[in-house]
Every structure is written in structure tokens, then in C-alpha cells.
Amino acid sequence: MPDAADLPQDPATSADEAPRYRREPVSFTRRGGRLTEKQQAAWDQLAEAYVLDVPRAGPSTSVDPDWRIDPASTFGRDAPLVVEIGSGRGENVVAAAERHPDWNFLALEVWAPGVAQTLVQARATGVTNVRLAVANATETLATALEPGSVHELWTWFPDPWHKKRHHKRRLVTVPFTELVARVLEPEGTWRLATDWADYGEQMAEVVAESPHVEGGPVERFEGRVLTKFEQKGLAKGRVIHDLAARPTR
Numbered sequence: 001m002p003d004a005a006d007l008p009q010d011p012a013t014s015a016d017e018a019p020r021y022r023r024e025p026v027s028f029t030r031r032g033g034r035l036t037e038k039q040q041a042a043w044d045q046l047a048e049a050y051v052l053d054v055p056r057a058g059p060s061t062s063v064d065p066d067w068r069i070d071p072a073s074t075f076g077r078d079a080p081l082v083v084e085i086g087s088g089r090g091e092n093v094v095a096a097a098e099r100h101p102d103w104n105f106l107a108l109e110v111w112a113p114g115v116a117q118t119l120v121q122a123r124a125t126g127v128t129n130v131r132l133a134v135a136n137a138t139e140t141l142a143t144a145l146e147p148g149s150v151h152e153l154w155t156w157f158p159d160p161w162h163k164k165r166h167h168k169r170r171l172v173t174v175p176f177t178e179l180v181a182r183v184l185e186p187e188g189t190w191r192l193a194t195d196w197a198d199y200g201e202q203m204a205e206v207v208a209e210s211p212h213v214e215g216g217p218v219e220r221f222e223g224r225v226l227t228k229f230e231q232k233g234l235a236k237g238r239v240i241h242d243l244a245a246r247p248t249r
């Protein structure tokens with residue numbers, strides 16, 4: 001089992017120290033990382049069963065390109081797989097796992113305290129159909145997940161990188177849609193949301209321009225619970241933009 005102390009208390013992927021092997025800027029940055037006592041207790045109790053042991057290719061959030069996730073052995077059963085990218089504190093993935101006990105949920109998050117907080121909630125609710133990986137989602141989608149293995153992919157409120165010079169760090173780009181289309185089932189769905197107007201526009205443009213996916217703006221996805229993050233956006237008067245897409249036929 002991964003030891004919490006070895007995990008990215010601080011993913012060490014700031015702009016200044018981007019590892020040399022990564023050609024693209026990453027969509028996340030340094031994060032403070034001490035676990036609370038409660039998080040550490042949940043980690044000690046649940047990490048072995050819930051947190052995947054990810055072989056690394058370099059930094060602590062990287063993914064060895066030879067690593068493959070086998071959902072049947074990871075979850076101990078075959079079931080539709082939902083993958084959440086940037087699951088934060090895990091409010092959505094745990095609530096959805098409770099609502100859909102017949103589906104498997106995999107949360108990808110680079111922020112270890114968020115993963116630990118997700119374990120706190122998993123323990124409180126008793127869900128057993130959630131697994132987590134402290135891993136860069138881009139790398140996980142590129143190689144670790146089998147092609148066509150994901151029923152739904154969720155990208156809720158990816159970091160907005162609102163300064164223009166940081167836009168290159170945004171997760172949702174046309175090249176990223178190739179990875180999305182790679183892992184989705186042919187009839188699978190990619191769901192996105194942002195509270196940042198110009199990222200919402202970018203998402204709509206990316207989906208419209210991409211040869212890999214088709215879709216566009218939709219009504220708020222009713223399967224999403226209101227996270228602290230979404231609440232904050234609403235409290236500041238921001239409009240939430242929801243989109244949905246699927247692989248191009």
C-alpha cells in the first residue's frame with residue numbers, strides 16, 4: 001500500500017521545477033499537504049484497499065507508462081466505470097458511489113490531502129465501490145486506462161488558470177480530447193463544468209473543434225452534488241457552465 005508519507009504532500013510540479021521529462025506544462029501546481037489526524041486515520045485504515053499503488057515514471061504524481069489499470073481486479077467485479085478527474089475532497093465521487101452501488105468509481109487526484117479526505121467520506125458512508133489514484137490524470141488517460149474502458153468521465157471545475165500566460169496549463173484542450181476519446185466507451189460520456197466564463201467558452205470551442213469528441217453546452221448535470229468549490233463560485237455570482245460530449249462516431 002502507498003505510504004501517506006511518501007505521497008505528494010507537495011506534488012512538486014511548479015512552473016519553476018517542471019520535471020525535464022514532461023514536455024507539456026502540467027495542470028496543477030504545488031499544494032500544501034499535511035493530513036489532519038482524521039485524514040491520517042482514514043488513510044491508515046483504508047488506503048490499502050482503496051488507493052492504487054501507482055508505479056511512477058519520475059515525480060510523485062507521474063505514472064509509469066507501462067502500468068495498466070485492470071478494473072475487474074481493482075474492483076473485484078465487472079461494472080460500468082466512472083472516472084473523475086481532479087476529484088478534490090471527493091464529495092462527488094463518494095455521493096455518486098453511494099447512489100450507484102452497481103457502478104465502479106475511480107478518482108484521479110494529485111492532491112494527497114484531497115484523496116485522504118475522500119477516504120474520510122468513504123469510511124463515513126461505507127461505500128466500497130470507489131478507488132483512488134494519486135496520479136496525473138493526463139498520464140493516466142494516456143496509458144494506464146485501457147482504450148474504451150470508461151463509461152463516464154467527469155471533469156468538474158478543473159483549475160481555471162485564469163491569467164492569460166497560464167492558459168497553457170488548462171487541462172481541457174484539443175490534444176486532451178484525444179485522451180478522453182481513447183478511454184471512453186464508444187457510447188460513453190464526458191461531462192464537464194466550470195464556473196469560469198472564459199474557460200467555459202474554451203471548453204465549448206475545444207469540443208466543437210476537436211475531431212475526437214462531439215457535444216456542447218448542456219443543462220446542469222443533476223448527478224453532481226454541490227461541492228464547496230461550486231458553492232464558492234455561485235456565492236461570487238459566477239454562472240456555472242456545464243458541457244457534455246462523447247467520442248466522435
Ligand SMILES: C[S@@+](CC[C@H](N)C(=O)[O-])C[C@H]1O[C@@H](n2cnc3c(N)ncnc32)[C@H](O)[C@@H]1O
Pocket residue numbers: 027028085086087088089108109110111114135136137138155156157158159160171227228229230
Ligand atoms: C478547482 S479543484 C476542483 C475540485 C473538485 N472537482 C470540485 O469540484 O470541488 C481542481 C482539482 O483538480 C486537481 N487536478 C488538477 N490537475 C490535475 C491532474 N492533471 N490530474 C489529477 N488531478 C488534477 C487539483 O489538485 C484540484 O484538486
